[in-house]
Amino acid sequence: MSDMVENKQIILKEYICQGYAKESDMVTQVSKMSLKVPHGSHGIVVKNLYLSCDPFMRSRMTNSESNFVEAFTPGQPITGYGVAKVLDSGTPNLKKDDLVWGMTGWEEYSLITDTDGLFKIEHTDVPLSYYTGLLGMHGMTAYAGFYEVAAPKKGDYVFVSAAAGAVGQLVGQFAKLLGCYVVGSAGSKEKVDLLKDKFGFDEAFNYKEEEDLAAALKRYFPDGIDVYFENVGGKMLDAVLVNLRLHGRVAVCGMISQYNLEKPEGIHNLMHAFKKRARLEGFIVFDYYHLYPKFLELVLPYIKEGKINYLEDTVEGLESAPAALIGLFSGRNVGKQVVVVARE
Template identity: 60%
Template sequence: MENTVRNKQVILRDYIEGFPKESDLKVVTASNTTELKVKPGSMAVLVKNLYLSCDPYMGIRMREPNPSTLALIDAFVPGKPIAGFGVSKVIDSDDPVFEKGDYVWGLVDWEEYSTIHPIGIFKIDININVPLSYYTGILGMIGLTAYGGFFEICSPKKGETVFISAASGAVGQLVGQFAKLMGCYVVGSAGSKQKVDILLNKFGFDDAFNYKEEPDLDAALKRCLPQGIDIYFENVGGKMLDAVLMNMKDNGRIAVCGMISQYHLKANERIQNLPFVIVKKIKMQGFVCFDFLNSFPKFLEFVLPCIKERKLIYVEDIVEGLENGPAALVGLFHGQNVGKQVLKVARE
């Protein structure tokens, strides 16, 4: 292997307003060379990035920071690489925990090679026979998000009714299948006929609808869930949340994972039906995946046998080449992906 490289990167041109565009991102080759060695005593780890995860929260990080977004996560820096979860191979290490040739997953910059400090990266057990790309999703923070939000916040019981918005996405597809494994009645919404078909015929949902074809979301929910909703896994917000609140059962639970419909609006849509939270004694809790880090071993004990026994189906939408990163990420905000959007940077 050569000793130095000119690192290809995806950088943010400037803070955005509204929905991200491909032109807001730029693929560049760094002017300075990157040495494929770490400095002795640095405790750093040098990795070659193989897969990068495209996630909705990354759009928030492209906006100019304000008190509400800073409370959740740091903004990207214009002129610098964007960052997210990825799967990488260790090229060199000054940390005794990681050796050359190890595979890891964690937070990395969107570039071919990254020098990282090993807080927040996890070694991959290659004896577990699954695709490495799974660690951007079902075996990483996406899977933990679905597990923690559904099981630890919603406390599901057999026979309960579960509704999931953005149900064909990375998190939604897992929550729906977790709910089916629990013996729940599961309904999802998605943004195309193709995605609805996948929910019904691939993931085994009991019912599903295309929200873009529903002039009345309240009527759609009453049609699909006439007895009401015990558990709502929230990924969308806005009009969908407003309609759901009217259809929740008493003592229902709402896990607020995301509100992608609101992330890039100049003014958030008003929620009219919040009084139902009081009247119906609804538990509604927001969360982020890091809330459940202590549950990660328990999560793996649950999910790995399900994968091995093919009780879970996991769909990925893989785009190849770092140069196609801006299109892959921006397409996510317009629903162009089916399943978990992943960018493949290099061969394993």
């Protein structure tokens, strides 16, 4: 019996120099691949089950020295975070039928030659799709940025931008569980309602309806902001700087408003950082993966006790992935954007 199978893939046609990515920048192709690991390889062959759509993937479509992760290769499958099942293994740490999360291809089957960045899934009494977000990179990002970088204290005033997204919704809930006052911003009434009704934020507002963001933040934080979890950048960051309290902290996670701009917007209110003795610290989740066991110890009980809610926006089929990815930049998704390639 042949080990060769047809393998549907999502390919990047060519690098995007500027502007928004389009669905037409990606194409679907079918190739052949073996379900056996090449002789002598320490890699694994996996069947991809769930894929994650993430804003940082836009920067990987441009071959720029400013990228913090390697650019995609035109003509090759896009790569991103996902959940997969091991079909064949050349590494002792992973066996056939093990489940893993980490970097994989946007394709039905992948040969992963570098397994150092993969995490074996030990807890399967929660939805597997959670490992594309809540129990994967996004959960670790929220955990590291909030607890390790922002150094929160009970009673802090916390603001989260892009708060209905995969990371923001978790940061807000972590803050509430710690005993903080939490406000989030989002881009629609539906998302604002979710923040208050499902995720337990104290307040939330639609930034698209605010002519003056600094005034809006002053309205919700009359005494100022202790912690800002930064997902947006640009005008929102400028408005926060004006409203920081003394010794405020800004955990810089991402700047989705800037990813598609040819020339990023400038920041005009940085002077407030030294006036307020504030700390702005950027971070990359890769630097905190050694804390993953500690993260699971905190989060798994919260999930099982119903203390954390998590919302996924799911689309079916690999061919739906390009539209799902592009939709992130117009706020089309509500919750963590997940692509179901196959169900276990």
